[in-house]
Amino acid sequence: MDHFNYDDGVLHCESVGLPSLADQFGTPLYVYSKKTLLDHYDRATRAFSPLDAMICFSVKSCQNLSILRLLKDQGAAFDVVSGGELQRVLEVDADPARIVFAGVGKTDAEIRTALAVGIGWFNVESEAELDNLALIAAKLGKTACTALRVNPDVDPKTHVYTTTGKRETKFGVDLQRARRVFGEFRDRPGLDLCGIHLHIGSPVNTIAPYVESIAKGLALIDELRGEGHRIQAINIGGGFGAHYDGGEAPSASAYAAEIVPLLRGRGLTVLLEPGRSIAANAGVLLARTLYTKVSGNRQFIIVDAAITELIRPALYGSFHFAWPVKPAKGAVPTDRRADLHQPGSVLVDIVGPVCESGDFLAKDRWLPPVSRGDLICIFTAGAYGFTMSSQYNSRPRAAEVLVDNGAARLIRRREKYDDLVTAERF
Numbered sequence: 112m113d114h115f116n117y118d119d120g121v122l123h124c125e126s127v128g129l130p131s132l133a134d135q136f137g138t139p140l141y142v143y144s145k146k147t148l149l150d151h152y153d154r155a156t157r158a159f160s161p162l163d164a165m166i167c168f169s170v171k172s173c174q175n176l177s178i179l180r181l182l183k184d185q186g187a188a189f190d191v192v193s194g195g196e197l198q199r200v201l202e203v204d205a206d207p208a209r210i211v212f213a214g215v216g217k218t219d220a221e222i223r224t225a226l227a228v229g230i231g232w233f234n235v236e237s238e239a240e241l242d243n244l245a246l247i248a249a250k251l252g253k254t255a256c257t258a259l260r261v262n263p264d265v266d267p268k269t270h271v272y273t274t275t276g277k278r279e280t281k282f283g284v285d286l287q288r289a290r291r292v293f294g295e296f297r298d299r300p301g302l303d304l305c306g307i308h309l310h311i312g313s314p315v316n317t318i319a320p321y322v323e324s325i326a327k328g329l330a331l332i333d334e335l336r337g338e339g340h341r342i343q344a345i346n347i348g349g350g351f352g353a354h355y356d357g358g359e360a361p362s363a364s365a366y367a368a369e370i371v372p373l374l375r376g377r378g379l380t381v382l383l384e385p386g387r388s389i390a391a392n393a394g395v396l397l398a399r400t401l402y403t404k405v406s407g408n409r410q411f412i413i414v415d416a417a418i419t420e421l422i423r424p425a426l427y428g429s430f431h432f433a434w435p436v437k438p439a440k441g442a443v444p445t446d447r448r449a450d451l452h453q454p455g456s457v458l459v460d461i462v463g464p465v466c467e468s469g470d471f472l473a474k475d476r477w478l479p480p481v482s483r484g485d486l487i488c489i490f491t492a493g494a495y496g497f498t499m500s501s502q503y504n505s506r507p508r509a510a511e512v513l514v515d516n517g518a519a520r521l522i523r524r525r526e527k528y529d530d531l532v533t534a535e536r537f
Contacts (some may be wrong), residue, residue, distance in 0.1 A: 112354050113392040114144040116491065120441040122434075122488055124514045126290035129397060129436050132519055133486055136510050138399040139416035139422075141497050143522075145181060145515040148393035148493070151363075152185055155351075157383055158367035162374055162381045167211050168522050169349050169386025170196040172494040173394070177513055177522035179203045182389075188231075190349070190384040200230065211346065211382060213260075213308070219247060232382070234308040234346065236260045236283050241296050241304070248301030258306030258346050261289045263327040265311050265320050283308075285330060293335055299515040299535065305341055306380075307332065312347025314387055316360050318369045319366045321347065325373050332379070333457045345374065355392035355430050355491045371509045386492040394493025396421055396509075397436065398472070400485045401464065410459045412481050417463025418470045421492055424467040433461055436486035442479040447490060452477040461487060465504050497523075502508045505531050 114125045122129045124144050132142055145429050155166055163307050164510055167190040174196065179189070180203040187207035189200045200210060210351055212225050213234035225233070233255050241257070247254040262283035279517045283291060289307070296304050309328045311320055347370065352360030374381050396415035396520050405411075422428040432447035442453050456457055456477035463470045481487070507526030512519050 113147045114150075114359075115147075115395055115488075117443040120437060120443060122436045124395070124519075125351055126517045127519055129488065130486060132512055132514075133397050133399065133436075135513055135519070136521060137525060138397050138486070139414075140397040141394055141420075141492065141509055141511040141523075142397060142519075143175075143493060143511065143513045144180065145513055148178065148181060148390060149185055151389045151393065152182060152187060153362040155383070155389065157187065158363040159371065159383060161367075161371050164383055165209065165379040167209070167382055167384045168313075168389060170199060171498060172386030173496075173510055174199055175317070177520075178202055179205070181264050188382075190386075191274050194224055197225060197228075197230070198220070199380035207231065211384065213310075213384070217244075217367055219243070220474070222247050223251065226255060227252055231256060232306070232344070232346070233257045234260050238295070239282070241292065241299075241302065243301045245296070245301040251261055253309050254301060256306075257302055257304045258308040258344060259284065259289060259292055259304060260285060260308040260310065261328060261331065263309055263311065263324040265324045265327070278500070282291045283310075286327060289331060290334070293340055294338075297340065305328040306344030306350065307342070308346040308347060309386065310346075311350060313350035314352040314360065315350040316352040318361055321366065322369055322373065325370065326422045329373065329377065332377075342379070343469075344380040344382060344508055345377075346382040346384065347374075349388075351385050351388035353387045353491060353494065354431060355391070355447075356449055360388065385522075389494075391491045391494035394488040394491075394496060395490040396496060398461075398479055398487045398489065400462075400483055402483060402486060403481060410457060412459050412461045412478070412487065414461060414463060414472070415485055416472060416489070416509075417465040417504075417506070418467065419463070419465060419501050419503050420509050421472060421489060421496050422501070423495060424472055424474075425467075428501075431473065431492060432490040433476060433478070433487055434490075435479055435481055436488050438479040439481075440479065453479065455479060457481075465506070498519070502526075502531055507531060524532050 167188040191212035207229045208231040210230040211232040215236045260283035398414035404412045461473040510525035511523035
């Protein structure tokens with residue numbers, strides 16, 4: 112699952128003890144395992160190899176240049192949703208033809224830049240966007256290779272904020288409208304509308320919604336081809352799950368076992384956009400205990416990490432397993448369940464120093480006794496952790512470290528107070 116394990120009562124990343132990293136680089140600290148990252152990418156590649164699928168890593172999940180460079184060198188393509196993310200993947204010398212540009216609100220400047228560098232695909236989400244893309248591309252003398260994002264009205268049974276496949280979401284066009292869109296933009300100068308994009312949400316921990324979504328997409332493709340449209344590609348999106356509490360997500364091979372037979376032999380280029388399933392278990396967040404306190408009938412562990420480092424628990428009610436890096440009396444966790452309760456544990460909330468009642472990393476957790484100075488590890492933080500971090504309360508953002516075969520390397524320095532105000536000085 113990952114390469115974060117306890118050895119002699121101390122949590123390690125690969126072979127490196129995490130206390131040494133906290134001492135060297137400070138806290139809060141993001142720590143990534145190269146082995147875990149590449150293991151999960153390789154599993155996805157092998158699982159979908161019968162389709163020769165293009166694995167487009169979702170940059171919004173984990174955007175550090177060193178991480179992107181590792182994946183690029185391993186053969187990954189990229190899924191970007193902004194001009195800034197496009198800049199990041201170009202910074203690591205990614206092949207523009209292997210970049211997919213998604214997102215519901217692309218600006219004219221972003222579109223012009225993407226056309227200028229020659230990205231492989233635009234995922235387009237509305238008639239208005241298609242019209243604008245065609246106008247800009249024609250004016251520049253370019254042709255935009257385009258996939259229409261089709262909303263298949265499939266419920267992935269995930270959080271309402273990360274459900275994107277239902278008709279009520281802001282993403283894509285419904286199936287009936289999609290047919291009209293292909294007809295309307297069929298011969299439009301500046302456009303090569305030759306694919307469909309299906310992304311139903313994240314994390315999706317069952318396979319049936321993908322099967323349903325792809326079946327609907329293929330039926331649409333058959334219909335469009337019957338009308339003479341040249342449909343070359345299907346992008347099935349991402350959203351594959353990760354292991355937050357130990358075993359809730361299917362493996363890449365399990366997803367592929369049901370998806371590959373649907374797409375094999377259909378004469379389509381297949382694209383996927385995984386992010387969480389590759390990066391989530393490859394990273395953890397280290398925090399140091401500042402204080403412990405009792406208020407009413409609740410006990411709090413106040414740490415130096417906050418919603419500014421990891422907003423997912425407050426934003427989505429997401430579960431991240433948390434445990435001391437060096438637990439008292441060697442109380443090494445036997446698994447990563449939310450209800451893990453060992454003898455001598457205390458029921459606590461893990462909270463940060465930000466001035467918000469919603470500033471918490473974990474609630475109602477049974478942890479071994481913790482004292483000031485003890486390190487707490489927040490697991491499965493490699494996806495949508497640092498990328499969603501902020502400087503709220505004027506807090507400098509955390510450092511990031513990559514562990515590779517016994518060596519740790521700083522891949523993003525900790526921000527300083529001066530970084531908070533540099534852009535405001537004129």
